[in-house]
Amino acid sequence: MKLSVWTYEGPPHVGAIRVATGMEKVHLVLHAPQGDTYADLLFTMIERRNHRPPVTYTTFQARDLGSDTASLFKSACHDAYNRFKPDLLLVGASCTAELIQDDPGGLAEALDLPIPVVALELPSYQRKENFGADETFFQIVKKLTTPQPRTENISCNLIGPTALGFRHRDDVEELEKVIQNLGIEVNVVAPMGSEPSDIVNLGAAHFNVLMYPETGESACRYLEKSLEQPFTKTVPIGVGALSDFIAEIETITGLTNLQNKVASRLPWYSASVDSTYLTGKRVFIFGDGSHVISAARIAKDEIGFEVVGLGCFNREMARPVRAFGKTLGCEALITEDYLEVEGAISELAPELILGTQMERHIGKRLGIPCAVISAPVHVQDFPARYSPQMGPEGANVIFDTWVHPLVMGLEEHLLTMFREDFEFSDANGPSHHAAHQPTSVQKENRSEEPVPKENSSNVIWMTDAEKELRKIPFFVRGKAKRNTERYAVDHGVIEISIDTLYEAKAHYAR
């Protein structure tokens, strides 16, 4: 047992639903208790789809457990087939149904339906949503693909986008533009937007673009082995990654001079003088492995932030995230426990968090600005406007999104100069964030006790040192305070004076 309040991923059958919902002419029969239909809301509300996911739930109840739940499952398959007439049927079990061991795969085979049936093994107690999506798509590909003659022109498949994917809709559109600009045809986009006949046709492409390793890697590996289709390894999020991605395509296809066919506004925006104040801003990054690696690279190489911590919640990506963390001098945090993430963030006291919906909440609680870079996300991250993360436009979107929550350069300067000002007082945060404006009550409290006098280690701040500490801009003050206290404890100092503050500063600057 593990006490969980927030989970970064759903159970694996939600991953299966994401694949089925992204596709056409596919139906999923899920052996599941009454109430599991809540998953529909993810698609009809958060992603705002205008139709129900193509899922039939057996919705068994307590009273069914005494009778024959297996026949309930069989009749659900029959009904689903007769009503929806899909070209492919997926069958699987949710967590509770896994315990009653009705074997949906075997039961569906016995029905002898005139369409292919894919039985899904979804180990709900060991694996999670991303695994469910990856495994479901892999099983579909394994069942349906056959060797095909390659298309006359060079072509590729875009692999990995699903329903409920963070910006998948626009990433596909953006990447299709990029690929076409390179003079390459897009054969099939899958699973999202494809139907079973398209999957049969995957083999006609010359290579695969693996857009999201979390949901498409097993299928790409299978296609590489069985149909000799190479696949790209770099996720094209960010300018540097996009360039590496294009270099990979040059190697795979033998085409040359592709680099100059794609350009983003990010490099100039980030080189322009107004971005100078972004240099060295301390950032913490958390999310799914692929988005975290991409974000860390952009943060460090393309915007000039200092990455002070990073990590991911999906263990499948632990190895590459750890390896990338090492190159930045950070020990990666691999955890599904948001309390551990919160602990790491408050310890590191970054100036910006790049994370998921959970980190937005953490940021709010700790008063640290945050931008969302990865699922899980709420409804506002399925926006009406075009907002990819991949390709040149994706880099533009990322630049704007990440810089927006930060205090603007001029404002930062004013906050430091006029820290007693009623409007620009330094704890007010960015002026464009109404939520950060404190009430007058909070203001009063703050002026009485802006810096806690004591901390857990019982080190005491002298009044003048405390005053000096308040001169430090608020977004780095937490870090300065913690460092000074640690320095004091390490050196047996009980009362922190101005001297201790500066000694600690010099110590940590070394």
Ligand code: SF4
């Ligand atoms: S079967 Fe799984 S997903 Fe459904 S309600 Fe039970 S624990 Fe939740």
